[in-house]
Amino acid sequence: MPTDTRRIGGPEESFSPLAYTLTDSIKTLMVSSNGIRNDGRKCEDLRKMFIKTGVISQARGSAYIEQGETKIICSVYGPREVVRKEEFSMKGQLTCEFKYATFSCSYRRQHQQDSEEKDFSVQLLEALEPAVCLHKFPKAQVNIFVEVLQNDGSALAASITCASMALADAGIEVYDLVIGCSMKIHEDKVLTDPTINEEYDSQNSKQLNHGSLTIGFMPSLNQISAITSKGEIQIDFLKRAMTDCVEACQKIYPAMQQSLHSSIKDKLNASER
Amino acid sequence: MTIFNFRTARPVEYYRKYLEQDVRPDGRDLGEFRRTVLNIGCVTTADGSALVKLGNTTVMCGIKAELCKPKTETPKCGFIVPNVELSPLCSPYFRSGPPGEQAQVMSQFMLEVVNHSKCVDLESLCITQGKLVWVLYCDLLCLDYDGNVTDACVLALLAALKNVCLPTISINEETENPETDLTKRVPLPISSQPVSSTYAIFDDNILFVDPTAEEENLATGIITIVTTDDKLCLVHKPGGSPLRPEQLTNCFDRSFDRSKEISRLIDETIHSIDR
Numbered sequence: 001m002p003t004d005t006r007r008i009g010g011p012e013e014s015f016s017p018l019a020y021t022l023t024d025s026i027k028t029l030m031v032s033s034n035g036i037r038n039d040g041r042k043c044e045d046l047r048k049m050f051i052k053t054g055v056i057s058q059a060r061g062s063a064y065i066e067q068g069e070t071k072i073i074c075s076v077y078g079p080r081e082v083v084r085k086e087e088f089s090m091k092g093q094l095t096c097e098f099k100y101a102t103f104s105c106s107y108r109r110q111h112q113q114d115s116e117e118k119d120f121s122v123q124l125l126e127a128l129e130p131a132v133c134l135h136k137f138p139k140a141q142v143n144i145f146v147e148v149l150q151n152d153g154s155a156l157a158a159s160i161t162c163a164s165m166a167l168a169d170a171g172i173e174v175y176d177l178v179i180g181c182s183m184k185i186h187e188d189k190v191l192t193d194p195t196i197n198e199e200y201d202s203q204n205s206k207q208l209n210h211g212s213l214t215i216g217f218m219p220s221l222n223q224i225s226a227i228t229s230k231g232e233i234q235i236d237f238l239k240r241a242m243t244d245c246v247e248a249c250q251k252i253y254p255a256m257q258q259s260l261h262s263s264i265k266d267k268l269n270a271s272e273r
Numbered sequence: 274m275t276i277f278n279f280r281t282a283r284p285v286e287y288y289r290k291y292l293e294q295d296v297r298p299d300g301r302d303l304g305e306f307r308r309t310v311l312n313i314g315c316v317t318t319a320d321g322s323a324l325v326k327l328g329n330t331t332v333m334c335g336i337k338a339e340l341c342k343p344k345t346e347t348p349k350c351g352f353i354v355p356n357v358e359l360s361p362l363c364s365p366y367f368r369s370g371p372p373g374e375q376a377q378v379m380s381q382f383m384l385e386v387v388n389h390s391k392c393v394d395l396e397s398l399c400i401t402q403g404k405l406v407w408v409l410y411c412d413l414l415c416l417d418y419d420g421n422v423t424d425a426c427v428l429a430l431l432a433a434l435k436n437v438c439l440p441t442i443s444i445n446e447e448t449e450n451p452e453t454d455l456t457k458r459v460p461l462p463i464s465s466q467p468v469s470s471t472y473a474i475f476d477d478n479i480l481f482v483d484p485t486a487e488e489e490n491l492a493t494g495i496i497t498i499v500t501t502d503d504k505l506c507l508v509h510k511p512g513g514s515p516l517r518p519e520q521l522t523n524c525f526d527r528s529f530d531r532s533k534e535i536s537r538l539i540d541e542t543i544h545s546i547d548r
Contacts, residue, residue: 006371008380010354014341014408017440017453056417057329058364058486069317073416075362083368097361097369102412103319103335111358145362145369147414149333150316 007111016107030198031189039068039195046193046248051161051259053169054267061170065162068195069152074162076170079140092137096125098159100148106196120156127160127180127216127226133173142172153195157182160216160226161252168260176218177256178225179249183213183241185233190241192248209233213241217249284491285476292479297488303481304527306470309535311428311542313436320409321437321461325429328485329419331363334429336411338439340451343399343406351398351406355383357413357426364418364486379423382497382509383413386427390467390501393434397462400442405451407439420486423497427469432539437461465501466539468532472496472524477514482527498528502536 031037041047047068056062059075066072079092098121100109113121124146132142144166146159160180167174184194187207191198199212211231215224224246229238280287280298291298301307307328316322319335343350357379361367372380387393398407411433413426438458442451473484473492484492494513499506505525510516 004371006377007356008354008384010352010408010410011341011344014339016337016339017442017451018455020340020442020451020453021455056331056363057419058417059362071316073362077361077365080365099360101316101333101335101414102410103316103322103337106318108337108339108410111356143361145360147360147362147416149335149414150318152318 004111018106030186031191035189037191038197043189044192044244044248046251047195049252049255051165051255053165053259053263059166059170061166061168061172063162063165063169065158065165067152067154067158067193069150070155070158071149072146072155072158072162073149074144074146074159074166076142076144076163076166076172078142078170079137079172080143082139082141088139090135090138092132092134092139093141094125094129094132094134094144095141096121096128096144096146096163098124098146098148098156100151100155104148104151120159123156123214123226123228124159124163128163128167128178130223130225131164131174131176131178131218132167133175136173142167142170151196153197153199154180154182154193154214156180157193157214161256165256165259169263176221176223177253178216178218179252179256180214180216181245181248181252182215183245183248185209185211185213185231185237185241188237190237190244192244209237213238213245215242215245215249217246219250219253284487288475288488288491292475292481297481299485301483303479306483306531306534307485309428309538311432311538313432313542313546319433320439321433321435323429323432323436325425325432327421327425327428327483329417330421330425330485331415331417332422332425332429333414333416334411334426334433335414336409336433336437338437339408339410340400340405340442341408343403345403347395348403349399349406350395352408353384353387353393353395353398353411354408355387355411355413355430356380357383357415357422359415359418359422363415367418379426382423383411383426383430386467386469386499386507387430390465390499390506392431392463392465392467392501393461394464400451401444405442405444409434409437418486420484420489421471424469424471424483427467427499428535431463431466431468432542434461435463435539435543466532466536467499467501467506468528468535469497469499469507470524470528470531472498472527474514474516478520480516480520480524482531496524498524500528500532502532503529
């Protein structure tokens with residue numbers, strides 16, 4: 001393993017105490033027969049959500065989101081000049097960096113971006129790009145940084161929502177907000193906003209239908225900007241999950257509007273003073 | 274010229290005008306810290322965590338405990354590995370990629386604070402001598418860089434260490450493998466409380482505490498003093514304007530006051546969580 005000379009080094013090798021837990025995690029039913037999930041929610045229920053914009057004073061725009069125990073912070077900088085010698089483009093550029101904090105998951109994560117984080121960065125970028133008026137800032141770029149402080153499932157979906165709020169807070173012109181939402185498909189049930197224990201795990205599933213779906217939805221245009229599905233899902237179920245996802249997004253939309261509304265009010269009050 | 278333009282065009286003059294009246298543009302006295310907010314145990318996936326807000330400056334500390342073999346020369350000692358992350362998220366002046374010079378210097382400073390203050394007895398991290406010890410990865414994540422990140426980091430680290438609850442480990446005698454019991458958790462004993470206070474030197478003679486990012490840029494020198502309870506632990510003054518001994522004594526007095534303020538703040542926060 002290459003040593004990182006720019007950080008304080010610890011021992012050469014270390015193991016998580018979770019690797020030695022005695023009781024094998026007993027497999028509990030994901031959904032009980034009367035349709036109640038482990039955390040007491042019904043299949044179609046979202047977790048409690050908290051959104052706040054303008055949390056980072058140094059950033060052009062920023063947002064913080066809590067979806068159950070999932071906590072994500074996001075900042076937006078720019079439009080600023082293109083730093084690296086990238087391809088010249090008359091259109092503006094958007095960059096996304098998605099990172100899990102080292103302490104955000106049950107196992108410790110490394111400081112360097114791993115392949116999952118790179119994958120999520122690209123997915124996030126592709127979900128947001130259709131909504132941003134790139135032609136409004138030619139030859140410049142807008143940088144989005146997303147940090148997951150605690151991961152309890154649906155991290156990508158929550159970051160899409162969070163990043164789109166941060167873009168709005170930064171005053172970057174957009175066609176629409178983008179709302180992220182994910183679903184878990186388990187046997188014949190579609191679970192909205194899954195927690196980390198409910199999220200897709202290909203190794204432990206032997207059912208016909210097992211998988212997950214994440215979408216980015218633009219509510220006022222009524223368009224889907226991004227969609228990814230993992231696992232084995234029958235087409236009928238995928239269709240059903242997609243409609244459920246859109247419905248769930250429409251439930252999130254008022255919360256986002258309200259949050260933006262109150263942040264603008266605060267800004268106006270502050271400038272009057 | 275409006276006041277805002279004056280601030281941008283002639284920042285030093287602008288500050289001088291205020292400092293003549295012994296006050297700073299944000300209304301603080303020279304010896305006044307920004308409002309300090311502490312939240313302990315905010316990340317449940319970490320073994321210990323804390324969030325500190327010092328005015329706008331925000332630092333989050335998360336501690337992950339892992340098991341490892343001790344060094345041969347110190348068979349009873351565990352490890353504490355503090356790392357400061359100044360990510361591009363917190364300020365437009367940082368770029369992504371490996372940690373920059375400032376982050377490296379701060380990480381090293383945090384390591385020195387941990388080692389010299391002896392706030393955690395490394396032997397208390399021992400499970401079986403020479404075979405198995407704890408390593409505490411303390412990651413300090415700056416979320417908003419508005420000056421004086423050092424003080425925020427030291428407080429976040431201390432509060433997070435106080436929040437650490439380690440699962441109990443027993444050794445299976447047959448297989449010699451460790452076994453973890455997550456239900457029984459023990460708090461980590463903390464033997465001293467390092468508290469840091471940072472001062473900026475302006476125009477080579479005016480000292481004020483807890484500089485914002487703007488004030489840090491205008492300062493002609495920075496000095497950081499770390500106290501542990503009623504003793505001096507570390508004084509860090511990397512060059513900058515020279516100081517008179519009595520100025521330094523004033524700083525020491527202010528630092529001991531701050532130490533008392535912080536220990537009250539930590540106690541209050543821990544109490545409010547227990548309830």
